[in-house]
Amino acid sequence: NKITVSVIKADVGGLCGHTLAPDELLEVCEAVLEEAVDEVILDYYVTRCGDDIDLIMTHKLGCDNEKVHGLAWRAFEEATKVAKELKLYGAGQDLLSDSFSGNVRGMGPGCAEMEFVERKSEPIVVFCCDKTDPTAFNYPLYKMFADPFNTAGLVFDPSMISGFKFEVHDVVGHKKVFLETPEEVYMLLALIGDYEKYAIKRVYRRKDNEIAAVVSTEKLNYIAGEYVGKDDPVAIVRAQSGFPAVGEVLEPFANPHFVPGWMRGSHWGPLMPVGEEDATPTRFDGPARIIALGFQVCDGMLIGPNDLFADKGFDKAREKALEMADIMRRMGPFQPHRLPATMMEYTTVPKVLKALEDRFIPLEGLELIEEGGITRKDRGDVE
Numbered sequence: 001n002k003i004t005v006s007v008i009k010a011d012v013g014g015l016c017g018h019t020l021a022p023d024e025l026l027e028v029c030e031a032v033l034e035e036a037v038d039e040v041i042l043d044y045y046v047t048r049c050g051d052d053i054d055l056i057m058t059h060k061l062g063c064d065n066e067k068v069h070g071l072a073w074r075a076f077e078e079a080t081k082v083a084k085e086l087k088l089y090g091a092g093q094d095l096l097s098d099s100f101s102g103n104v105r106g107m108g109p110g111c112a113e114m115e116f117v118e119r120k121s122e123p124i125v126v127f128c129c130d131k132t133d134p135t136a137f138n139y140p141l142y143k144m145f146a147d148p149f150n151t152a153g154l155v156f157d158p159s160m161i162s163g164f165k166f167e168v169h170d171v172v173g174h175k176k177v178f179l180e181t182p183e184e185v186y187m188l189l190a191l192i193g194d195y196e197k198y199a200i201k202r203v204y205r206r207k208d209n210e211i212a213a214v215v216s217t218e219k220l221n222y223i224a225g226e227y228v229g230k231d232d233p234v235a236i237v238r239a240q241s242g243f244p245a246v247g248e249v250l251e252p253f254a255n256p257h258f259v260p261g262w263m264r265g266s267h268w269g270p271l272m273p274v275g276e277e278d279a280t281p282t283r284f285d286g287p288a289r290i291i292a293l294g295f296q297v298c299d300g301m302l303i304g305p306n307d308l309f310a311d312k313g314f315d316k317a318r319e320k321a322l323e324m325a326d327i328m329r330r331m332g333p334f335q336p337h338r339l340p341a342t343m344m345e346y347t348t349v350p351k352v353l354k355a356l357e358d359r360f361i362p363l364e365g366l367e368l369i370e371e372g373g374i375t376r377k378d379r380g381d382v383e
């Protein structure tokens, strides 16, 4: 009697530009999911963060289930039809394929799923973001599950004291590694501090290997041999009794951190925690937003949500994020506002370089340095 929570998201069009998925699209998705209640899913909640639609679903079919993924795909296809009728911006943006082939992974939508035996009481927090990518969760997941200055339970709760296990994906090398905290905290940080290469996919409780958190990382991987760029991510985190308390799950966002994304998916900026009503990024298409919806899962039904970041307790975080946004914006097209080339979602810079190709003149006398080995190859990741 396991329950699966599946959060599947896609951007199928914005009103206007990349700012908002309008009500019309959410209503279409709700209608498709409503039809599938009892047939495929137990319960659902549809929300949005900016131009991304998030389908939060519960069911008994396990992760990667064809029926559940097919249902989400159908909802996004129907919403795309409306988006095209209204000529919304980027209509069908995240549906990379014309036909569904069993699983949304690699087809454009992002997906975070976890299966568990429901506890006596099962609080979960669903996070949905816009204008950033899945590495936005590296820092907060570290704080939640490995930093006792964030999570008092790591020190006080006997079932957490043995720590957590992090599944880290190398999204360039298509590999994964499991690291156990607290013993391997420094090695974990050595990897996940590098947003160009590493993303946390899952976290498990070491005591019993129970799933604690999962993040959508789909598009960070190179789909069909091509880097299709960022995917505004979602995550699910279980809370309380042996997991961080809800307030410990939310606490990392009280001090905003910088994430990749924002305008054209090509800038660093703060991640601003907001309530559902304020998930409307418009300033320079941002700054990046995150909402946190708290549910109690009850016999597979979603009781809630509680719109957790709507709380006044996060007002100061929002203020700080806006100050950070101002500081970054001052830099315009200069780094460190602008992302390194390897992380840009889409950019005309390669085209600019192509246009200038014939105008570059070799610097005399620098051949020796090349021979001395100071070449881009030293970076290892740019072969």
Ligand code: 13P
Residues within 6 Å of the ligand: 245, 247
């Ligand atoms: P209450 O006393 O409000 O139940 O809170 C207990 C708790 O653990 C808060 O983190």
Ligand code: 13P
Residues within 6 Å of the ligand: 011, 018, 050, 051, 130, 131, 232, 262, 263, 264, 265, 284, 285
């Ligand atoms: P989205 O990833 O939210 O579609 O935004 C893309 C963009 O170009 C924002 O400026």
Ligand code: MG
Residues within 6 Å of the ligand: 011, 013, 014, 017, 018, 051, 090, 093
């Ligand atoms: Mg968009």
Ligand code: MG
Residues within 6 Å of the ligand: 011, 018, 050, 051, 052, 130, 131, 232
């Ligand atoms: Mg988006």
Ligand code: MG
Residues within 6 Å of the ligand: 131, 132, 230, 231, 232, 265
């Ligand atoms: Mg994006």
